[in-house]
Amino acid sequence: MINTQKTKTPMPHQDAKLRINNFDEVALGYTVQQAQNEALRCLSCKNSPCTTGCPVNVDIKKFISQIVEGDFESAYQTIAKTNCLPAVCGRVCPQEIQCESKCVCGIKGQPVAIGRLERFVADWHAQRQTTQTSTCTKQKIAVVGSGPSGLACAGDLARLGYQVTVFEALHVLGGVLAYGIPQFRLPKEIVENEVENLKKLGVEFQTNVVIGKLFDVDELKNQGYSAIYLATGAGLPKFMNIPGEGLSGVYSANEYLTRINLMKAYLENSTTPILKGKKVCVVGGGNVAMDAARSALRMGSEVHVVYRRGEQELPARKEEIEHGKEEGLIFDFLTNPVKILGKDGFVVGMECVKMQLGQPDASGRRRPEEIPQSNFVIDCDLVIMALGTSPNPLLKNSTPNLQTDKWGCIVVDQNGQTSMENVYAGGDATTGSATVILAMSQGKLVAKSIDEKLKNQ
């Protein structure tokens, strides 16, 4: 019996007034009843359009029908066939442009809340999971970087019996999931849980190892690693190169978020400092900008999101924009900074210019153009630049034979193989900043390629 409700079953949330005073998770997850109610909205379309919208083609119709049947563990296994990080993806995937955008229910009402159901199943499984182990006796594989791409590759290879070592530059595992995406959107326990599962599977983790500095790629080969997967992400922050960016009180979003997420600067007794602005301007409109802005709200600031295009063009996940609005973010659309103003070395304001949208550019989005003589100043004492990131050149600089393109992305073929023998790459390191699910799927692809290559040797 199908539930004909036109809208998604509401997700319980922490109240906006309360949550801006803490870093606890905003969305609280479905109960069994809510999940089954939502699952009943699925029309079980014959051609499963939703699955075609999923970058890893999760069999969505099947896992939703298993929720209806109350067989949550089987639902988990269905997802896990192609997605090894469902608890993460259920929370951070941009479902509205992926699976849910294809849902037939979305034509006359809201699509089925596939992301919320995925999260429900993953959380259900996490609370009851039995430990999976594996005997790793095949060749040694090195994975560089412990973001979603590295974790996915390591997991698949360990399950196939390879001895996997993950090298991570930072002291904490998880990549962007650990240092970038805040606690209130993705609790760190979820990432830790995924890492623990991999450890039980037999994956070895070495933190504080910067490949390219401590060991280079050739040295890893000499240490007996038969294949190497480079999943080093795209961590290099961009700046605007406008006057005043060197002032105290100008952060990259990476720095601001790292201070908060990785170094826990929001806690009273943290030794890592962070400037708490009275009025903060976050420049940009993507997920990173939303995360920085909503973190700043929680640090007690008035927060403006300054974006050079309009509301329609905001690239962030819809849910984050809505949550941000509920929490009191102020959006200054069609506004672009030209100069940051300082006094005694600290930020006191940001000079901006008004923009208008012109003709569509190569990306199909209308190009923002400056309105002459529309300059004005926003008084503020903190500026956070969330303009995007590019791959870190550190690894490339120490690996001259590794081919990269003009944006610094590592060049790979359809199997994820780089210009170097038995060296593979994937995730943001090859695409520039993208999504968790794409990074993960490339990790899985490379695990397959490595197995194909090595199993006959």
Next chain:
Amino acid sequence: MKLNQIVEKKQLNQVVYLMGIYNPAVANKAKAGQFVIFKHKESERIPLTIADCNSKMGIVYIVFQQAGVSTAILSRANVGEQLDHFAGPLGNATNFEKVKSACVVAGGVGAAIAYPIAKTLHSQNAKVDAILGFRSKNLVFFEEKFQTVADTHIVTDDGSYAQKGLVTYSLEQLLNTKQYDCVFVVGPLPMMKAVANLTKEYSVKTIASMNPIMIDGTGMCGGCRLTVDGKTKFACVDGPDFDAHKVDFDQLIARNKTYQQFERHAYDKYCNLLKK
């Protein structure tokens, strides 16, 4: 021995400590000018330049001045203890190519960072002068170590030992009589700025080892940025060495004061906690 275990600890003066850390991979790889990032217990992630290495024994030596909470936590760690986190070697090695004669100028705890520079230059048969500046006699350290690799001149601010005055005074005298391929300078920012201004007058190439605030040390946060020749550079991946004549010292002096208030407060709190 265990990884990242403290195998040696020596107090070089009231506030400066030397520690030997067991980490064979880092000891094997590190070159003069590179640094490590440590994090221990509740400390921040703090960069420290590598002062020396014993690759046979697998020991990395660091020298640090107890200045805030994080270095206070480190200074209280004892031989036998394992540091929680120790990553390196980071940054680029100092470039000594074609340097046949050089003057190494250091102030305070910078002497520790300058030592591997002088040692490397000496080992490639360069003529090396070293000028080490300290506030007063009881703060002088590494004098004998330097004497084995360089013609060493000590200056003290208060004249309580050797020559009274600032490093620039001695440097000017040497610049008047000698030709250097390069001057290397390590120390507090105002001192490096003064040295850069002086050597510019003499048109002597000068390399400064920069020490901005860092977090990751891998180019991910941009917190360590500074302006060199009008361009934004990240000290951790583009440096830490830069052409001293092109560095915007004033900007970095201001940036390094970003957390002054917080740090003083945190340090007082930490000291009070210890008293309890």
